[in-house]
Amino acid sequence: MLLSHLPRVKLVQGPTPLEFLPNLTQLLNGPEIYIKRDDATGLATGGNKTRKLEFLIGDALAQGATHILTQGATQSNHVRQTIAAANKFGLKTSVLLEQRVGDATDEYYNNGNLLLDEILGASSIEVLASGTDMNAALVEKAKVLEAQGERPYIIPGGGSNAIGALGYVSAAIELINQLNHLQLNPTHLIHATGSTGTQAGLLAGIAATHSHLPVLGISVRAEKSKQEENVYQLTRATLEHLGLDSKLISREKVVANSDYVGEGYGIPTPSMIEAVQLLARTEGILLDPVYSGKGFAGLIGLIRQGYFTKNDRVIFLHTGGAVGLFGYRTTFSHTSAYRL
Numbered sequence: 001m002l003l004s005h006l007p008r009v010k011l012v013q014g015p016t017p018l019e020f021l022p023n024l025t026q027l028l029n030g031p032e033i034y035i036k037r038d039d040a041t042g043l044a045t046g047g048n049k050t051r052k053l054e055f056l057i058g059d060a061l062a063q064g065a066t067h068i069l070t071q072g073a074t075q076s077n078h079v080r081q082t083i084a085a086a087n088k089f090g091l092k093t094s095v096l097l098e099q100r101v102g103d104a105t106d107e108y109y110n111n112g113n114l115l116l117d118e119i120l121g122a123s124s125i126e127v128l129a130s131g132t133d134m135n136a137a138l139v140e141k142a143k144v145l146e147a148q149g150e151r152p153y154i155i156p157g158g159g160s161n162a163i164g165a166l167g168y169v170s171a172a173i174e175l176i177n178q179l180n181h182l183q184l185n186p187t188h189l190i191h192a193t194g195s196t197g198t199q200a201g202l203l204a205g206i207a208a209t210h211s212h213l214p215v216l217g218i219s220v221r222a223e224k225s226k227q228e229e230n231v232y233q234l235t236r237a238t239l240e241h242l243g244l245d246s247k248l249i250s251r252e253k254v255v256a257n258s259d260y261v262g263e264g265y266g267i268p269t270p271s272m273i274e275a276v277q278l279l280a281r282t283e284g285i286l287l288d289p290v291y292s293g294k295g296f297a298g299l300i301g302l303i304r305q306g307y308f309t310k311n312d313r314v315i316f317l318h319t320g321g322a323v324g325l326f327g328y329r330t331t332f333s334h335t336s337a338y339r340l
């Protein structure tokens with residue numbers, strides 16, 4: 001499948017590594033566990049949004065935009081990577097941040113991604129109350145910028161539309177090439193799913209190349225049926241954007257598990273804390289508290305429930321976000337949920 005006719009900029013330092021996790025595999029006594037290091041995409045501490053931004057910034061430049069507009073939660077990894085990507089191509093940015101996590105600490109509101117947003121230097125960072133219709137707020141903001149003579153380009157939350165998802169179509173092709181090269185035949189691909197672009201892009205890429213690799217998204221926010229429906233719709237839209245038949249994806253291939261959300265988006269859970277500590281202490285790899293920590297908690301939980309056999313080979317896609325840990329210092333200091 002050809003992606004080369006689509007507008008794109010180069011941001012990702014890749015292919016990102018695909019690594020075996022020997023210590024964790026042995027400790028959990030379950031399937032072989034591998035990790036695809038999309039935390040190491042290289043842009044301002046990296047993460048999965050970098051792949052989407054290759055196509056989104058490419059499209060913005062093709063349309064003659066001068067100003068990128070986007071939104072996210074206070075500790076948004078997407079917003080951080082968007083400002084960095086726009087800076088690299090001489091575009092201004094305005095961002096809207098939703099105070100989605102109530103009752104958070106000072107660090108949550110000042111450190112981690114927000115500190116990096118400020119260093120990266122958006123033209124404006126506006127903080128809006130929880131529950132604001134953020135995409136509607138973006139449209140309003142775009143009108144204000146247009147009146148000032150700017151040519152705004154709106155990137156939806158998480159960069160999750162049919163253009164952003166192309167980043168994960170491309171990632172699926174990259175992963176399939178690595179697997180062929182290593183002669184590794186995985187039985188599952190697991191990752192944290194939120195705004196859906198990552199899972200939709202992966203599913204579209206896997207379907208379009210007629211590869212057999214089941215994908216499981218561990219939800220960080222929405223309940224299972226809603227998350228699956230949203231992923232399904234974006235997968236179809238992504239295939240159509242590529243000029244392919246949307247029927248390539250069947251509804252039952254879209255699978256999400258919402259058992260690891262806990263009380264809500266961005267709210268720590270004991271299993272997330274354990275997952276972050278466990279991967280750090282066995283393999284020296286840092287997850288994040290909002291997405292990959294809950295995603296990895298899902299992998300650990302499913303292994304303990306006997307969801308996999310010992311002959312299975314599971315790839316966890318690490319989507320990044322570790323700088324978010326600095327927004328959650330009190331969650332991790334003095335905790336000893338896991339001891340080797």
Ligand SMILES: *Cc1c(COP(=O)(O)O)cnc(C)c1O
Pocket residue numbers: 047048049077078158160192193194195196197198199288291292319320321
């Ligand atoms: C945004 C994000 C995700 C979720 O990806 P979606 O494409 O929004 O589903 C997972 N992990 C991290 C670290 C993220 O920032």
